[in-house]
Amino acid sequence: MYFEIHVTTLIKQFSHHLEIPERIGAWIGRAGLNDETLKQTHYDKDYKHYTFGSPFPREKAGVYKQGRVYVITIRSSIEITLRRISAALQALQEDEYFQFIAASPVQSKKLVHITELTTVTPAIVTIEGKPWVPGLSVELLLQRIHANAEKKYNHLYPDQPVRLEQPFIEGIQVLNHKPIALAYKGRKLLGNKLRLLVREDEYSQKLASVVLGSGAAEKNSILGAGFCIAKGLE
Known part of the structure; x- marks a missing residue:
């Protein structure tokens, strides 16, 4: 199971689609500083267990327009995290780039069986400090995505750890x-959009569900990287 909210916001400055993820992540992060629990997790190195999608509606020209209203989906594997984020954004109201308008109630989501995941925002995987890019080992990419999901699951459920043989x-x-470059702290982080076929066994399904809530691979809460949609049975 995972959870999501839909935040309606007015964008205050023109923003390129490769720059706006950093701005959204910073907005959520600044809002969270007014909540003691979110503030603590902000400074911890542990997984934050939330991620977010690109503003909707999409802009064909790739530039989000100043003064226009958009909806941002924020997801988490932890229900209370979304409730805190929603309240924090409402309390902050606005920053340089966004003005809060409204947030939907927290919705719980569950797929009985997940057959595949597709990252609608680039998934970021680093190997020895360098980004994975097309042309490198796909097997290594698969292993890194799995290891990341397994660590997130075990962080969420330390009393029920999982370690799969495959x-x-x-x-x-x-x-x-070609890799997709997201702006981050004055530089670019390279990521890729991926389609992941999920195994049918119980624990593979549990990891897939965590990926839906917490994001695939790295930089999920900072850049909304690895935000997925799923195919399967509800």
Whole structure:
């Protein structure tokens, strides 16, 4: 099971689609500083267990327009985290780039069986300090995504740790020919959009559900990287 809210916001400055993830992450982060629990997790190195999608509606030209209203989906594997984020954004109201308008109630989501996940924002995987890019080992990419999901699950459920003998993904497809560069702290982080085929066993399904709530791979709460949609049975 995972949880999500839909935040309606007015964008106050024109923003390129590769720059706006950093701005959204910073907005949520600043809001969280007014909540003691979120403030503590902000400074911890542990997983934050939330991620967010791109503003909707999408802009065909790739630039989000000043003065226009958009909706941002924020997800988490932890219900109370979303409740705190929603309240914190409402308390902050606005910053340089966003003005809060409204947030939906927290919705719980569960798929009985997940067959595949597709990252609609680039998933970021680093190997020895360097980004994975097309042309490198796909097997290594698969292993890193699995290891990240397994660590997130075990962080969420320390009393029920999982260590699978094989990755929860049985197939992977890279959907872009060139890596996608997201702006972050004055530099660029390279990521890729991926299609992940999920195994049918119980624990693979549990890891897939955590990926839906917490995001695939790295930089989920900072950049909304690895935000997924799923196919399966509800």
